[in-house]
Amino acid sequence: MGVIKKRRDFLAMRGADKAQSRSFLMLARKNPENQGAVRLGLTVTKKIGDAVVRNRIRRRLRAAAREAFPDAARAGTDYVLVARKAAYDRNYAAVLDDMKRALLSLARNTT
RNA sequence: CCAGACGGUCGGACGGCCGCCGGCCUCGUCUUUGGGCGAAGCGGGAGGAAAGUCCGGGCUCCAUGGAGACAAGGCGCCGGGUAACGCCCGGCCGGGCUUUUUAGUGAUAAGGGGCCCGAGGGAAAGCGCCACAGAGAACAAACCGCCUUCUUUACGAGGGUAAGGGUGAAAAGGUGCGGUAAGAGCGCACCGCCGGACCAGUAAUGGAACGGGCAUGGCAAGCCCCGCCUGGAGCAAAACCGAAUAGGGAUAGCGCGUCCGCCGGCGCCCUUUGGGCUACGGCGUGACAGGCAGGUCUUCGUGCUGAGCUGUCCGGGUUGGUUGCUUGAGGCCGCGCGCAAGCGCGGUCCUAGAGGAAUGGCCGUCCCUCAGCGAUGAGGACAGAACCCGGCUUACAGACCGUCUGGCGUU
RNA sequence: CGGAGUGUAGCUCAGCCUGGUAGAGCACUGUCUUCGGGAGGCAGGGGCCGGGUGUUCGAAUCACCCCACUCCGA
DSSP states (O other): OEEOOOHHHHHTTTTOEEEEOSSEEEEEEEOGGGTTOOEEEEEOOTTTOOHHHHHHHHHHHHHHHHHHHHHHOOTTEEEEEEEOGGGTTSOHHHHHHHHHHHHHHHHHHOO
């Protein structure tokens, strides 16, 4: 699973398909340059908390994605997760469930 | 045993499964032999504040090192520690709280002890400010008073005075006696103040013979004076490799000089198939002026440059890799010196190096806190390395150790 | 990560350098004017000056330490 790093790629997500949950907002967009690979980008803004909180959220979301993506993610797609405050202390099983539901919902809607 | 203050140490422990970062090593594979990719194994992987960015350094660039002047900024009792500091340690002085002794009926005064706090040079170098109130706020002044003189008298005018009243943050020594028209350091005693031989101490400072009737209000975290310190930027510094573009344009200021050698050469001259002089042009591991440095200037040495240099503005390309990047004023242990901060010697250890940024997810046992009779349940402070050190400041659940103070219990 | 700034009335700002009274515009309240509203006139309320400590007789102002926000950068 690749990582989205460049600002350009994040900006390209504008207008992409969305799926909301208590712990995050998920954006998905097919990217022909990926050659079938799945890429993940994480956004955790300073509004959410200090460095400790932001780091923990990033790690929890990454752990959940590692578990959920292999089964549910569509090939050749860029995903971006915009974290919400709940991702810090929400039960891990619930976060994992949020992610699976979001992936399913996007798989139905995306063209 | 409990409570408090101060100082110090630690800041959850162990294990399992699946992952992340970088290191070592092995294997496989590809290769343009530099290396790339993949897999297995071994061991490592956040802090005491990693934070705020408030000081001090190292390191890198501005060509480089030194000296001086000015400007700007900072620091400021003394001694020590340190690479250095605005930090730390010890002392001095001042202030606050408390306790105790002496004097006194008492208010209080003086001395001693303990704890805490202090950005603490100079206000008789100069300038400035001191609102309101008050007569007067810094070469003193005179509102009410007090005393006195004059006019017939007086709530009038003049003079003397600074005790008393009142104002204020602050009113130009205090108390007492003498003295006087009333008063006043006018005189005297005690206290305070100023100067101070000499003594103690490295010093700050303390003590003090003696002298002086007292002259000197406060503010320098106002300007300032004195002494000391400091060039500017910052690892997004900077260097190398690769790619890309045009090392681009505009504008302002200063400068573009001399000599020597060689070559060409207009012209001229001579003793004519050679040589000399020379306008000009070109070249030089040539020489010298000149230029190139940080806030400004001067100066010396070195270096570069020597025809360009400097300032301001506008525009364009690249957003790849490597180095810097972790061994350091380093940690731990022992001995010695020192009241201490700390220093010296010996031994021992190597302990994160990412780059849109790695330490995570789940589970079990134990520890601690809270709730509950219990089964059990909920929770685990502040907070995340980004070039590296020394400090300061701020945040912080809880645990442990030491010293001191107070209380209770037992002997 | 590094470097600059700004916090004053409900809003936008002045006052700070050179310390003693906190002020302007808009908004708000009352009133006059109008048949009514708006505009306009008059009167009025509203601030422990981001927080703390210090210097001073006295601090929005000077100094130091925190908190929040904004801007800049190869």
